[in-house]
Amino acid sequence: MQFRLLKDKVLSKLMLLLTILSVSVVLVIGIGLYYKSIPVLANSSWWTLLTSSDWKPLKGLFGFFPFIMGTLWVTGIAIIIALPLCLLSSFYITEYAHPRVRKVLVPFVNLLSGIPPVIFGVWGVLFIIPLIQNHIAPHFVEFSTGYSVLAGGIVLAVMIFPLIVSIVCEVLNTIPKELKEASLSLGATKWETIKKVYLRKAKPGIIAATVLAISRAFGETIAVLMVCGNNAAVPHSVFDSGYPLPALIANNYGEMLSIPMYDSALMFAALLLFIIILLFNIISRVILARLERKLAA
């Protein structure tokens, strides 16, 4: 009897300890990255590091502005492409598709999320790059190699598609059938019902899905690295190449020891990525909480 109670107590403490241990990894990573970035921060100010476009590691000049912009461009393009596509697909799957069609579609969407990023990268190089180079870019600019933030955005869009679709479908399925019937019985079409009732009701869920997808897109490395050109310059159009932060880290991690302060600069890049994602998550959480409070009221 006593032993049973003791076991319960000990186990609960153990679970607490293990949970704290896992969660504290976030803090440990943050502190570790900051610690490793101290040399480069001692050399130049935060402001210069964030706003300068000079990337000359041999001269000790580290300006991260092009990489920050590269990350934002690629992620932005991915979301702009993926969000409407995902919403329409989710509406089709949950509202219009025949149950038999749905049974085929849903596993395919899930399969898409199981494909390793490197395969998406190869697909981008073999298919998207030539498509942009030969068929899309010539309509807009004089010359593009195809390796561009647009290519990165498209590949990323396909990668975050299953994530958004599965979450939004889940959200749509929680909307009571009777609410739909109420709208339909007033003579609304399905599309009117989706537009006026479902979009409103599902807004917090859609935002949450988008936030998750953006976080994922910020950090995605290999597939983006393979298609976006990796040129340390600020992109000015979708056909310019870009160099997102994760790609910078992954590409140069091996050779950084030969150049002074390079390792510290890369750690700073990691810290930047870490901070961007952290800030983004905090902000979106605040927005979401506000929205939910407004809807509940």
Add this chain to the structure above:
Amino acid sequence: MTNNPHISVQHLNVSIGNHEILKDITINIPNKKVISIIGPSGCGKTTLLKSFNRLLDDTPDVKVTGKVLLDGENIYDPKAEVTHIRKKMGLLSQRPYPLPMSIYDNVAYGPRLHGNPKKVELDQLVETQLKATGLWNEVKDRLHAPATRLSIGQQQRLCLARGLAVEPEIILGDESTSALDPVSTSIIEDLFIHLKQKYTIVLVTHILRQARRVSDYIIFVYMGKIIEFGPTEELLLNPQKELTKEYVKGFIS
């Protein structure tokens, strides 16, 4: 009974998968009366009600044969256009489901779908329908507050006002008072009795007392078939069929 019933059901069969829900239903619904559909749970009363405005369409594997004539038009004709059919009927479901918008916008939702009413007309219409459901004095100062802030009873009356705003001919009620407190229930019941001057009202209910209080006619459905149909008092006090007798006495439930 009038000569041209709004709803006339002819040899209607409904099955979902291999399960026959309604079998050979034929009935003329009297105009501008309150008609209650009663019967034990699972007998098909809700399915019968939903077959009137084609809300069964989205049920997986549903198969409908036979005709439902709405003002002479067969709504199950492949060429029939569904939105104007549904517009002719207001639906009041078991629990109130206000749309996720303000009180005003809930009532204005239908009219806005079917045209581009001017603000003045819309204001007038919202007021009229909220008055018709006795909600106006309770909400006139907070028309733009979210509909979910109303009490459940008020929400149900709002849903009724929302349905009336598209100027239907028929009101369908699917156990519309089952989630409400006694006071709200009696308000809704009184509304039904009052509204039958203008509308044909079909209610599904499992409360015999309610059927007796509000309805002029009763349809008794059992195992997917209409067993008996007749004026309320006659059917309840002097049922012709053995099954009806047993149900009314409470032996079947």
